[in-house]
Amino acid sequence: MIIEEKVLPAVSYGVYDKARFFGNDEMRDDDERSPFEIDRSRIIHSAAFRRLQGKTQIFGVANDDFFRTRLTHTLEVAQIAKGIALIAKANPEMVEAIALAHDIGHPPYGHSGERALNKLMKDKKYGIFDSNAQNLRILANLEFKSSKYNGLNLTRATLDGLLKHKRDVTSDGKPINYFYPTEEKLVHWIIDSTPENHLSFEGQIVDWADQIAYSVHDIEDGIHAQMITSMSLHNPMALQKVTEALAGVFDAASIQKAFQELTDEVRNIESIGSARERACERKSLTSRLIHSFVTGVTVKSAGNGKVRKRHAYDLEIPKELQCRSKVYQSIAMELVIHNHTVASIEQRAHNILGKLFEALTFNTSALYLYPDEYRQFYSEAKSDAERGRVACDFIAAMTDHAAENFYRRLL
Numbered sequence: 030m031i032i033e034e035k036v037l038p039a040v041s042y043g044v045y046d047k048a049r050f051f052g053n054d055e056m057r058d059d060d061e062r063s064p065f066e067i068d069r070s071r072i073i074h075s076a077a078f079r080r081l082q083g084k085t086q087i088f089g090v091a092n093d094d095f096f097r098t099r100l101t102h103t104l105e106v107a108q109i110a111k112g113i114a115l116i117a118k119a120n121p122e123m124v125e126a127i128a129l130a131h132d133i134g135h136p137p138y139g140h141s142g143e144r145a146l147n148k149l150m151k152d153k154k155y156g157i158f159d160s161n162a163q164n165l166r167i168l169a170n171l172e173f174k175s176s177k178y179n180g181l182n183l184t185r186a187t188l189d190g191l192l193k194h195k196r197d198v199t200s201d202g203k204p205i206n207y208f209y210p211t212e213e214k215l216v217h218w219i220i221d222s223t224p225e226n227h228l229s230f231e232g233q234i235v236d237w238a239d240q241i242a243y244s245v246h247d248i249e250d251g252i253h254a255q256m257i258t259s260m261s262l263h264n265p266m267a268l269q270k271v272t273e274a275l276a277g278v279f280d281a282a283s284i285q286k287a288f289q290e291l292t293d294e295v296r297n298i299e300s301i302g303s304a305r306e307r308a309c310e311r312k313s314l315t316s317r318l319i320h321s322f323v324t325g326v327t328v329k330s331a332g333n334g335k336v337r338k339r340h341a342y343d344l345e346i347p348k349e350l351q352c353r354s355k356v357y358q359s360i361a362m363e364l365v366i367h368n369h370t371v372a373s374i375e376q377r378a379h380n381i382l383g384k385l386f387e388a389l390t391f392n393t394s395a396l397y398l399y400p401d402e403y404r405q406f407y408s409e410a411k412s413d414a415e416r417g418r419v420a421c422d423f424i425a426a427m428t429d430h431a432a433e434n435f436y437r438r439l440l
Contacts, residue, residue, distance in 0.1 A: 041338050042065075042120060042123070042186060042338065042339065045185065045222070046184065046185060046186035046338075046339065047064040047065075047184050047185070047186065048184065048185050049064075049182045049183065049184055049185070050169075050182060050185075050215060050218055051175075051177065051178045051182045063122055064184050065120055065122040065123035065126055065184065065186070065187060066122045066126075068122075068123070068126040068181075068183045068184055068187045069122055069125055069126040069129060071174065071181045071182075071183065072126055072129045072130045072133070072168075072181065072183075073129060075133075075167075075172050075181065076172065077133045077134075077167050077171070077172055077426065078100075078103075078129065078130075078133060080426060080427075080428050081098065081099040081100035081103055081132065081133065081135070082098055082099075082100040082428075083098070083137075083428025083429055083430050083431070084098060084099035084100070084135055084136070084137055084138075084139070084428055084429060085098070085099065085137065085138050085139040085141075085142070085374065085429055097246055097250060099132055099135050099139070102132065102242060102246065103128070103129060103131070103132050103133075104129075105242050105246060106128045106131065106132075106235065106238050106239050106242045107125050107128035107129050107238075109238040109241050109242060109319060109323060110124045110125065110127070110128040110234050110235045110237075110238035111124060111125050111128075112323050113234045113237065113238060113323055113326065113344075114231070114234055116323070116324065116326070117230075117234060117326070117328050117342075117344065118328075119230055119231050119234055119339075120231065123184075123186055123187055123190065123231055124190075124231050124234050124235060126183070126187050127187055127190035127191055127231055127232065127235045128235045128238060128239075130164060130168060130187075130191060131164065131191065131235055131239060132160070132164070133164050133167055133168065134160045134161070134162070134163025134164035134165075134166065134167050134425065135160045135163075135425075136158075136160070136163075136382075136424065136425040136426075136427070137378070137382070137424075137425075137427050137428055137429040137431070137432045138374055138377065138378035138381075138382070138429060138432075139374070141374050141375040141377075141378040141379075142378045142382060142425075143158065143159075143160050144375070144378075144379075145375075145378045145379045145382045145383065146158035146382060146386075146421055146424065146425060147159065148379075149382065149383060149386045149421070150417060150418075150421055153390075153413070153414075153417055154414070155413070155414040155417035155418060155421070156209070156414060156417075156418065158421055158425065159207070161191075161193055161207045161208075162207055162208050162209045162212075163422075163425055164191055165188070165191060165192070165207075165208050165209075165212050165215075165216075166208075166209055166211065166212060166422070167180075167426075168180055168181050168183060168188070168191070169181075169188075169212050169215050170211065170212070171422055171426070173402070185218070185219055186229070186231070186339055188215075188219045189219050189220065189223065189229045189232065189339070190229050190231040190232040190235060190339075191232065192207055192208065192216065192219065192220070192228075192229075192232070193207045193228060193232070193236070211418075223340050224331075224340050227331065227340050229339045229340055230331075230338075230339050230340065230341070230342045230343070230344065231339055233343065233344040234344055237322075237326065237344060237346060240354050240358075241319060241322040241323065241354065243354075243358055243361070244318070244322070244353070244354040244355075244357040244358055244361075245315055245318045245319055245322070245357065246315070247357070247358070247361035247365060248291070248315075248318075248357050248360065248361055249311060249312075249314075249315045250365070251360075251361055251364060251365040252295060252298065252311055253311070254365070256364050256365050256368050257295060257360065257361075257364050257365065258295065258299065259292060259295050259296040259299055261364050262288070262291070262292040262295060262360070262364075263292065267360070267363055267364065268285065268288055270359075270363050271284060271288060271356060271359040271360060271363060272284050272285070274359045274362070274363075275352075275355055275356065275359060278355065279348070279351075279352040279355065279356075283348075283349065283352045284352065284356055287352055287353040287356040287357075288356055288360070290353075291356070291357065291360065294314050297310070298310050298311055298314070321350070322350055322353075322354065325346070325347055325350045326344055326345060326346050326347075326350075327344075327345045328342050328343070328344060328345065329342065329343050329345045330342060330343075331343045381432055381433065381436045382424055382432065384436060384439065384440060385420075385424050385432065385435060385436060385439070386417075386420055386421070386424060388439050389419075389420035389423065389424070390413070390416055390417050390420045395407070395416075395420075396408065398439075399419075399423060403419060403422070403423050406419045406422070407419045
């Protein structure tokens with residue numbers, strides 16, 4: 030049943046949702062902020078959040094100051110998610126906190142760095158690396174706020190919104206990649222009394238906001254970089270590859286319709302003589318697309334019976350919007366990410382991160398390569414796999430620039 034907006038109840042949150050694993054630490058009587066506003070503040074003030082400014086989204090951070098970094102992408106996702114939350118009557122502060130933390134575990138060099146670290150961990154049978162699992166590991170273990178515990182001690186509801194699935198990461202490469210065994214106890218506390226494997230309402234909002242950002246902003250960056258042009262879109266191979274990538278998910282007619290609509294928009298931008306007017310039209314296109322993706326969703330009952338309010342509703346996304354989003358993402362994949370200037374980052378990531386990982390795990394003096402806060406973790410590690418995880422944590426925390434500086438100092 031679709032719940033009409035005019036009768037949609039605001040999602041309420043109780044003591045259970047606002048609880049913290051280590052208790053309500055350091056709460057001041059004169060603090061007027063809600064628990065979720067405090068979560069948002071803790072995330073924003075964390076070192077891991079600041080480092081996002083130096084991490085690649087798609088284009089290298091030094092390529093052009095126009096292009097998005099992992100930080101600007103995160104801020105845009107938070108803004109989009111907050112807009113959806115206001116429409117859907119979810120808590121905007123909690124949604125914003127989830128959005129601000131949703132990419133906090135990403136390593137240097139974007140998805141190329143993620144694939145490189147995952148391969149390094151799997152090859153040595155140390156486990157795997159996954160940015161979603163790393164999000165939780167950073168927030169629960171690696172960040173420092175109090176000497177009494179590790180992590181930021183966020184509320185149960187905020188942490189729940191970051192869990193895309195409620196199962197453990199395995200080392201055999203299967204796609205059960207949303208938390209590591211080291212966070213198992215915390216995850217059981219988070220998901221207690223919630224429907225099995227059901228993404229919270231706020232988590233669904235952030236997930237869709239993330240999809241919107243990828244769909245629209247990668248296209249905008251690609252148009253600016255002149256990788257997405259009417260000519261490149263007119264190439265029959267582009268449509269063929271996008272259609273093949275989405276075959277079985279959406280029908281060919283819907284894919285072609287979305288593809289052609291974007292082609293027409295790009296052609297319209299190119300027909301404008303003034304550079305300033307072209308930039309304005311490109312920004313106008315971005316705004317129109319985001320608006321349609323945000324306002325096109327509805328809310329329905331999740332059919333879970335008597336459950337926590339944040340699991341009582343689902344975000345319903347029309348098939349047409351899902352198709353358009355995936356078509357745009359596939360176009361960006363084919364014309365931008367697979368472009369040779371961007372694809373070269375993949376090899377760079379594997380080379381640099383591979384050398385760093387080797388030095389930090391197979392060097393007799395590896396301990397002294399770590400900063401003080403990581404030396405304790407490395408000293409306490411009882412196996413090669415645990416030392417490998419420490420090296421992975423340290424490398425994943427680096428910005429692109431820090432990784433390259435460390436590489437130059439070592440080699």
